[in-house]
């Protein structure tokens with residue numbers, strides 16, 4: 001700590017935690033009397049909340065007190081609180097490092113309805129965990145000579161697609177260090193659960209239907225054969241069909257080891273709507289839920305602890 005420049009603490013620049021990704025900066029000037037005592041003791045204490053309270057800022061409260069070694073009674077120089085933006089990329093990194101020893105290289109299988117963000121969130125997770133990202137729909141397409149999912153459904157039918165999907169998941173089941181974005185219907189077949197659980201942890205991205213329908217309507221339904229053949233505009237047909245699929249599959253998704261509910265994250269962070277959430281915030285929650293699962297007894301076994 002350096003003594004001798006500013007009269008007042010510029011606390012937003014003075015107290016910054018590594019959690020916010022910056023090193024402490026700033027300086028402090030002491031009054032003549034303290035300075036003449038030669039030795040001074042400065043105590044800086046700050047409280048950093050673990051979770052973001054609301055919005056993308058955190059309220060950090062702090063107190064700076066100072067005393068000389070001759071006269072030990074401390075006087076508070078500055079106290080208060082400030083709002084500091086939190087660095088979500090750093091939080092993601094920290095969380096991934098925390099869970100790595102427990103994860104022990106196990107793969108992560110993302111399950112959820114079409115449009116739930118398995119690809120978007122999966123890529124973020126694979127990057128931060130240094131895992132490979134795999135999209136099971138894309139692997140099926142490769143297996144069927146580059147034919148698109150929509151074409152496979154049209155030419156060969158859904159049951160052919162489902163068989164291929166199981167074959168692809170069986171092929172992945174012996175591998176570790178993968179983040180797999182599974183097809184929306186992969187949860188329906190029991191054998192697929194055996195494959196996913198063999199060396200992996202499953203995570204359900206639970207997104208409200210209206211948000212899913214909005215996302216899908218924004219890009220159209222042509223690449224999603226199970227939604228495309230409903231009548232109506234893209235939002236209405238996506239909403240109608242997804243509601244039906246959730247009714248059919250809800251209990252299957254709930255078999256996942258961990259659940260990431262966008263409604264719950266939005267509530268926790270004080271956001272008005274799930275669409276305010278960034279994919280990184282969702283990825284952080286996924287890691288937190290994985291951590292919660294791994295720290296249970298069953299998860300400890302996975303980690304070999």
Ligand SMILES: Nc1ncnc2c1ncn2[C@@H]1O[C@H](COP(=O)(O)OP(=O)(O)OP(=O)(O)O)[C@@H](O)[C@H]1O
Nearest residue numbers: 113114115116117118119120184215219277278279
């Ligand atoms: N958190 C988010 N906020 C807003 N839009 C998102 C979010 N996550 C994903 N999206 C958008 O929603 C659409 C579907 O996302 P994504 O492809 O990641 O989902 P998916 O679960 O892999 O879908 P599918 O199973 O149908 O391939 C994309 O257009 C994507 O950009």
Ligand SMILES: O=C(O)C1=C[C@@H](O)[C@@H](O)[C@H](O)C1
Nearest residue numbers: 114137149183184185224225
């Ligand atoms: O929900 C589903 O059943 C599907 C989801 C997509 O990922 C594809 O696997 C396919 O369109 C079927």
